[in-house]
Amino acid sequence: MDGDSRWFAALREILAAAHLWRPERLAAQVSAALEPVGLSSRIWLADYEQVTLRELPSAGAKPAEPLPIDSSLAGRAFARVRSLPAGDGHWYVPMVDATDRIGVMEFTGVPGAGEVERCELVAGLIGHLIATTTPRSDHLDVVRRSQPMSPASELLWRLLPPLTASSDSVVISAVVRPCYDVGGDGFDYVLDGSTAYLVIMDAVGRGLAAGLACAVALAAIRATRRAGGDLAEQARAADAALAEQFADVRFVTAVLAELDVDSGRLRYCNAGHPRPLVLRGGRSVRELTGGVRLPLGVASSAGVATSTEVAVEMLQPGDRLLLHTDGVTEARTAGGDRFGVGRLVDLVERHADAGLPAPETVRRLAHAIAEHQGSALADDATLMLVQWSGAAAARTVPVADRGNDA
Amino acid sequence: MNDDILVVRTEDAEARIVVLTASGELDRDTVKSLAVAADDALGRGRDRIVLDVGRVTFCDSSGLSLIVGLHRRAAASGGVLRVACAQGIVLTALQISNLDRLLYLDPTLEAALHAVRSGE
Structure with missing residues (x-):
């Protein structure tokens, strides 16, 4: 042969x-x-x-x-x-x-x-x-485990999509901490046609109780999205599912978004979650302040009507959209020093400018946050980085290093 | 750590009014002491509740969840919850979660008491 x-x-x-x-x-x-x-x-x-x-x-x-x-x-x-x-x-x-x-x-x-x-x-x-x-x-x-996993983490990891996915014009990469004992943080995305659907969420509380609320919200959002429902309908479905499943108040903060990867049009709504950030080539950082509504699950349970306004933001090619839970910016040292948005943005810019693939940028961010906290008690921290860039997407695809940039 | 505790003081006022004053950190580890005080007050028919959070130095989602639950339970029995003196990190938490749109917030204890007395 x-x-x-x-x-x-x-x-x-x-x-x-x-x-x-x-x-x-x-x-x-x-x-x-x-x-x-x-x-x-x-x-x-x-x-x-x-x-x-x-x-x-x-x-x-x-x-x-x-x-x-x-x-x-x-x-x-x-x-x-x-x-x-x-x-x-x-x-x-x-x-x-x-x-x-x-x-x-x-x-x-x-x-x-x-x-x-x-x-x-x-x-x-x-x-x-x-x-x-x-x-x-x-x-x-x-x-793949360095230690045993809690039931809540077992539940969560089966719910989540892969940490990274790319198409020819966009890359989405996420990270969740702590891996083996996570509470109610979660994320979701799909890349279909010209649309990237993005979700990040943080369910109230800890452990399996929080994980269950996260699972219910995520399932309701997916079911509604797959049936053709828009962002507002997805949020309302999560409201209803959480109110139906839990007698006590189990709210989930979340950002639901859809990015048109042809035009850069980002539509989003923010259910009581830390604001999304748009990073533009090291020159500017914008907090997206629109699309505000109550956390998922609060509206129905509190018996008040919710209106879900959907905000629109135009991204430019190369922009980075950063979604995070409060465990990221609220990560504190034993002395009380917060990690903060400033450090977060600075690190994203630095790693991305160094030409690192998006999954490597978020991996290093997760480690920087863990290092910052040291042995202090850690809340869940989840990050999702979306880069609207064909070049960034290409960096997530393996190719041989022929000695050019080793 | 010593500052990781929450102290809750209960003071009954006239009619169905009760003032719950919380000081310390309101998070998943401490939220129970406020829940117990609230259950006790509601159990005694005190459903016009002023929750003074002026000395709360930290509030996570468990704390917010308890406040929303209390808001709902007070309303369900024909009463009301007023959250007084939210400031600093507590006010930020209420604003970030957009719960300031749902809850009744008062800048001072006097304003909160005035509101519950006048049936707002």
């Missing part, structure tokens, strides 16, 4: 095995399938908090020590979504599901940079297959 045929056979073997594969054998099977093309591989998955890459162990084998994302070559490949050489035919190749960063594949035996594109093809395939296998495997999920 020639080289291409051997590669085709290797990909065919992986795909054929994927129908029946057992998650604990996945890493070894992939590596074995690559043997005929002279390669071997290891699979590293990012943990939930995106601090380390953890090896997907093969059955019986002891996994390697986790690799820190901030200070390892593998971590750099993950962070930049770029393949990086480690010498001696050794490469780290980012593994994504669409543009959601899952981890890194490590290849040995790569004869030259020309072969890296084929490794990227394999990593892309494995990324998709891991994403589709995870719902039927605890093994794949538990590898």
